[in-house]
Amino acid sequence: MARPIHLQAVDKEYRTAGNTHVAVDDLTLDIPEGSFTTVVGPSGCGKTTTLRMVAGLETPTDGQIHFGEEEVTDKPPQERNVGMVFQSIALYPHMTVRENIGYALKVKGVDKETRNRRIEEAAEVLQITEQLDKKPAELSGGQQQRVALGSAFVQDPDVLLLDEPMSDLDAKLKAELRVEIQRLHKEMDATVVYVTHDQTEAMTMSDYVVLLNDGELEQFAPPGELFDQPVSEYVARFIGTPSTNVLDCTVERTADGLALTGHGLSVPVPDSLADHEGRRVKLGVRPQYLSPRSGDHELRVTAEVIEQLGTEHVVHGRTADGTPVDVVSEAVADVDPGDEFVVGFDRRRVFVFDEDGDAIALGEGETEDVTPR
Amino acid sequence: MASSRAAGTFLPQRVQARIKQLAVYVTAILVSIFVTIPVYVMVAIAVQSPADVFAGGQVHLLPDAVTLRNFRVLIEETSTVQYFTNSVIVTASSTVLSTSLAVAAGYGLTRFDFRGKTLAARAVLFSYMFSPIVLAIPLYVIFYSLGLLNSYFALTMALTAISAPFAIWLMWQYFQTVPIALEESAWVKGAGRWRTVWDVVLPVAQPGYISAAIFSFAVAWNDFTMARVVMSQDEMYTITVGASLFLDRVSIGWGETMAVSLLVCIPPFLIALFLQNYLLQGFSVGGLE
Numbered sequence: 001m002a003r004p005i006h007l008q009a010v011d012k013e014y015r016t017a018g019n020t021h022v023a024v025d026d027l028t029l030d031i032p033e034g035s036f037t038t039v040v041g042p043s044g045c046g047k048t049t050t051l052r053m054v055a056g057l058e059t060p061t062d063g064q065i066h067f068g069e070e071e072v073t074d075k076p077p078q079e080r081n082v083g084m085v086f087q088s089i090a091l092y093p094h095m096t097v098r099e100n101i102g103y104a105l106k107v108k109g110v111d112k113e114t115r116n117r118r119i120e121e122a123a124e125v126l127q128i129t130e131q132l133d134k135k136p137a138e139l140s141g142g143q144q145q146r147v148a149l150g151s152a153f154v155q156d157p158d159v160l161l162l163d164e165p166m167s168d169l170d171a172k173l174k175a176e177l178r179v180e181i182q183r184l185h186k187e188m189d190a191t192v193v194y195v196t197h198d199q200t201e202a203m204t205m206s207d208y209v210v211l212l213n214d215g216e217l218e219q220f221a222p223p224g225e226l227f228d229q230p231v232s233e234y235v236a237r238f239i240g241t242p243s244t245n246v247l248d249c250t251v252e253r254t255a256d257g258l259a260l261t262g263h264g265l266s267v268p269v270p271d272s273l274a275d276h277e278g279r280r281v282k283l284g285v286r287p288q289y290l291s292p293r294s295g296d297h298e299l300r301v302t303a304e305v306i307e308q309l310g311t312e313h314v315v316h317g318r319t320a321d322g323t324p325v326d327v328v329s330e331a332v333a334d335v336d337p338g339d340e341f342v343v344g345f346d347r348r349r350v351f352v353f354d355e356d357g358d359a360i361a362l363g364e365g366e367t368e369d370v371t372p373r
Numbered sequence: 374m375a376s377s378r379a380a381g382t383f384l385p386q387r388v389q390a391r392i393k394q395l396a397v398y399v400t401a402i403l404v405s406i407f408v409t410i411p412v413y414v415m416v417a418i419a420v421q422s423p424a425d426v427f428a429g430g431q432v433h434l435l436p437d438a439v440t441l442r443n444f445r446v447l448i449e450e451t452s453t454v455q456y457f458t459n460s461v462i463v464t465a466s467s468t469v470l471s472t473s474l475a476v477a478a479g480y481g482l483t484r485f486d487f488r489g490k491t492l493a494a495r496a497v498l499f500s501y502m503f504s505p506i507v508l509a510i511p512l513y514v515i516f517y518s519l520g521l522l523n524s525y526f527a528l529t530m531a532l533t534a535i536s537a538p539f540a541i542w543l544m545w546q547y548f549q550t551v552p553i554a555l556e557e558s559a560w561v562k563g564a565g566r567w568r569t570v571w572d573v574v575l576p577v578a579q580p581g582y583i584s585a586a587i588f589s590f591a592v593a594w595n596d597f598t599m600a601r602v603v604m605s606q607d608e609m610y611t612i613t614v615g616a617s618l619f620l621d622r623v624s625i626g627w628g629e630t631m632a633v634s635l636l637v638c639i640p641p642f643l644i645a646l647f648l649q650n651y652l653l654q655g656f657s658v659g660g661l662e
Contacts (some may be wrong), residue, residue, distance in 0.1 A: 057557050077560045084561045090554040094576040103572075104562035155562060 002034040002191045003068040003158045005054060010063035012049050012215075023049040025215040027063070031208070036185050036192045040202040041212035041238075047195045048087075050212070051161050054193060056080050067158060083152030083190070084161040087168075089144050091136035097123075097147050098132045104155035122150040125187060126180065142173040146180070153184055160190045164197065178205055199239050203227070211235055233357035236284045242314060242326040244284045244351070247299075251276045260352065263319050265297050267347055269361055276354065284351035287314070287326040292335075295344025301325050302340045306332075412638075419443055419631040426628060443632035450624060453633060455608055456615035461640075462525050463600075463611060464593040467532035471540050471589035474533070476582050479544025480574065484553070494545065501538035505598040508534055513602050523609045531599040536592035540585040547581030583651040587644060594640060612637055 012024040024046040031037045039047040052058040053065060056077035064073045072080055083104075091100050098119055099106075105115045123129045126146040136144055145165060152160055162181070166174045182205055185192050196202055202209045203223045211218040211226065211234075219231045223239075230236035236244040249262035251273055258274060260267040260283050267283065290299070301317040308314075315327045315335055327343050335341050352361040384392075413434075418426055420439045426432060447453040482494055512531050513522075521527040555577060559569040575582075600611040610618075616633040619625040 055557075055561055057560070077557070078563050078565060080561075082561055084558065086554040086558055088552055088554045090552065090558040092555060092573055092577070094579075103559070103564075107559075107563040107568065151558075151562075 004033040005031040006066040038202040038206035046215040083157030289349040466529040467593040475540035475544040483548040536589040
C-alpha cells in the first residue's frame with residue numbers, strides 16, 4: 001500500500017580524516033502518497049544520499065524520516081518494504097532472470113507456485129517473458145533494466161526508489177523505458193521516488209520535482225510550476241533546455257513607473273520592486289519565449305552557432321556586451337552565423353532575480369506568486 | 374608505408390605483430406623444454422624396471438617395456454600410502470581453513486570500516502614476504518611447548534600460516550570487484566546480512582575463493598619445510614618429506630623415487646586440469662594475469 005514519505009530536517013554528514021562533508025543539509029519534504037516524485041540536481045548535490053536514506057541504506061546524522069505515521073529513521077532496509085532499482089542495475093549474475101525477479105518473494109517465504117505466478121505477471125507487464133530462463137549477462141542493457149524493475153515491482157513495495165536507472169542507456173531506450181516506468185507506476189500502489197541528473201526525465205515523468213542544490217532544497221513543486229515559477233535563478237537555469245537567458249539590468253524609475261533597463265531594454269515592472277530601485281537585478285527569459293517577429297520588448301543578438309532540432313532551430317548568440325543569449329524558434333531558420341537579428345519577448349514571460357539569485361518577480365509581475373523557499 | 378604505421382612507432386604494425394608472435398613462440402618453446410623434459414625423464418624412469426633403465430651403462434629414456442614394478446615396491450616395502458594419506462589430510466584441512474579465513478577477512482576488509490584496517494591489510498601483505506623457514510623455528514618452539522609436535526593440527530596451522538596471507542590478499546582484491554549494490558539490493562528485498570552472504574556474496578565470489586583454495590592447496594601439498602620441522606615420526610611424514618628420505622635407504626633406488634614423484638604430481642595435475650578457468654579468473658582480478 002502506497003505511503004507518503006516525510007523528511008523532517010534531515011541532515012547527512014560524512015566525516016573523513018577530520019573533514020566534515022555535508023551531503024544533505026536540513027532537508028524537509030512531504031512526498032504525497034502514491035505520487036511520482038523526481039529528485040533532480042547536478043552531480044554531488046545529495047540526491048542519491050537522500051534516496052539511500054529513504055531506503056535505509058544510510059542513517060541520517062540528524063532529523064527524522066516517516067513513512068505515513070510510522071517513523072523509519074533508524075529502521076534497517078529489510079523492515080521498510082521498499083523496492084529499489086540501482087544505478088548499476090545490480091542483478092545477481094549467478095541467478096536466472098526468474099530467480100532474480102523472485103528473490104524478494106523467496107526471502108519473504110512465499111511458496112513456489114505463488115512466486116512463479118507473480119514472476120510471470122511481472123514479466124508480462126515488462127515484456128520479458130521470453131528471457132525468464134536466461135542469465136542477466138545474456139540480456140541487453142534495456143532488458144536488464146526491465147528485469148531490475150520487475151524485481152522491485154514484484155515485491156509490491158510501499159515505496160519504490162529508482163536511482164538513476166537509465167543513466168547508462170542510449171536515448172531511444174531511455175524514451176521507451178520512461179514510458180514503461182510511468183505505466184508501472186500506474187499499475188502499482190506505491191509512492192515512487194526517482195533520482196536523476198537529467199532534467200528532461202524529471203520534467204516529463206513526475207507529479208512533483210525536488211530540485212537540490214549542494215545538499216539543500218531549492219524548490220519542491222510540480223514540473224510546470226518549476227518551469228514557469230522558478231524560485232531562483234538556479235532553478236530557472238537548471239530546468240529547461242537550453243538554459244534560461246539571464247541579462248544584467250538595473251531597476252530605474254522612468255516616466256511610466258519602475259522599469260528594468262539595460263541591453264537597450266526598458267521593461268516596466270510593478271511597484272513591488274520599489275525596494276530594489278537603483279540596484280542591479282537579473283532579468284531571465286526562456287529561449288522558447290524569444291521570437292524574432294513578436295513581443296513587446298526587443299533585443300539585438302548576434303548569432304554565433306545555429307543548431308537544427310527538427311522543425312525548430314536553436315540560435316546561440318550574444319548581445320552587444322557579450323552576454324550569451326539562446327533563442328529557440330521555428331522562425332529563425334534564415335539566420336546565419338554572424339548575422340545580427342532582433343528578438344522580442346512578452347513582459348508576462350519575464351523572471352526577475354535579485355543579486356543573490358532569488359526570484360523577486362515572475363511572469364505578470366506579482367511577487368505574491370513566488371513561493372518563499 | 375608511413376600510412377600503415379601507428380602514431381609513435383618506427384615499424385609498420387604488421388612487422389610488429391610478427392615480432393610479437395615470434396617472441397611468444399620462442400618463450401613458449403623455451404618454457405616447454407625446461408618443464409617438459411624433466412617431467413618426461415621422471416615418467417620414463419618411473420615406468421621402467423631399474424634393470425632396464427640402466428642397461429648398457431647408459432640411462433635409457435625410450436622405454437621398451439612398461440612396468441608398474443616401482444609402484445609395487447613403493448606400496449609393499451615403504452609407507453608411501455601412509456605418507457600420501459598424511460599429505461591429503463593436512464592439505465585438505467589447511468586449504469579449507471586458509472580459504473575460509475581469506476573469505477572472512479576479504480569480506481570484512483572491503484565491507485566494514487574499523488580502526489587499523491589499513492594497518493591490518495598491510496600487515497597481511499608484509500607477512501606474506503616471510504620465507505617459511507623464518508616462521509618454521511618459532512613455530513617449532515610454540516608447538517613444542519604446547520606438546521603439539523607430530524600432530525595433524527600443528528602442521529595444518531603451520532601450513533595455513535604460510536598460505537593465508539596471500540589467500541587473504543587475493544580475496545580482499547576480489548571482493549573489491551564485487552559491487553556492494555548487489556548486497557544492498559538483497560537487503561532492501563528483506564534478506565539479512567547472513568542470508569545475503571549465503572545467497573549473493575558467496576556465489577558471486579566463487580571464482581575468487583576457488584583461486585584462493587587452489588593456491589592454498591599448492592602451498593600445503595608442495596610444502597617440505599614445515600612438515601620436516603613439525604613432524605619427526607615416520608608415520609606422520611607427508612609425502613614430500615617421506616619421498617626425500619627414500620634415497621637414503623639401500624632398498625630404494627631411482628626408479629621408486631621417480632615413481633613416488635609421479636604420484637606427488639597427480640593431485641596438482643588433476644586440479645590444474647579441472648579448475649584452470651577459475652584459476653585464471655581469480656588471479657586476473659588480483660592483477661596477476
